[in-house]
Amino acid sequence: MPQYWLMKSEPDEVSIDDALAAPDATVAWTGVRNYQARNFMRDGMKVGDGVLFYHSSCPEPGIAGIARVASGIQPDPTQFDPKSPYYDAGAKKEDPRWLLVDVQALRKTRLLALPELRAKPELADLVILRKGNRLSITPVEPAHWKVIEKMLA
Template identity: 65%
Template sequence: MPGFWLMKSEPDEVSIDDLARASRQTVPWTGVRNYQARNFMRDAMALGDGVLFYHSSCAEPGIAGLAEVASTAYPDASQFDPASKYHDPKSKPDAPRWLHVDVKLRRKTRLLSLREMRTLPTLSTMRVLQPGNRLSITPVTPAEWQAVCALLD
């Protein structure tokens, strides 16, 4: 049984269209600087897990496509790049603090907006809809995954 996840991306950084245009339609999920989110990638994600690709911090936040986990976790190179906004001077190459997985597009979908998601009882348990939620990566239950996929058909 694969796992399921919701992963937030700011479309100004990486949008669903950027993912579609990327080499092999795959991108490294760089820039996670939160331990809970990192631990999900390191400890709980598996190759082939389903990903709801979510656009955040934009005019129309919501789910913009379906993707999947395309690698196991490996060190995020941007933490060692002084020119990167994700640079972490406290992280050492022999003990990388930040990891990420690769994410590969399955298909772009219609935008299932946050506004619409909030109206649907079947989605009401989703972590991303809970008040105060800020985590950029959250687990999704099989039932929630099925409910979202049904809405995107």
């Protein structure tokens, strides 16, 4: 049973175009620094799961592409890099605190911007649309995935 996820990326850092241009269209999802989001990766994600590639903190936030989970979890190397903005002085090599998965972009879609998503009553419970939600990785219910696929068809 495939699972579905929504993963936020700031297009200034990694946009859907950047991901598609990467080798194998695959990028390591570095920089997750929230335990709940990390636990979704650790406890819920499987290779092949569907991913909605979401652009956040940009002029037009919204779903910008479709991707898939392309690897199991691995330690996020940026936690050990003092020069990285994601450096975590408290993380130990033998017991990594932060994890990542590889994400393979499958295709760029037309931008499904927030107002369009909010206009769909069927998506009212989509986690990303709920008030105050800030999680960078959230599960997406199969029914929601279907609605979004239909919007993109």
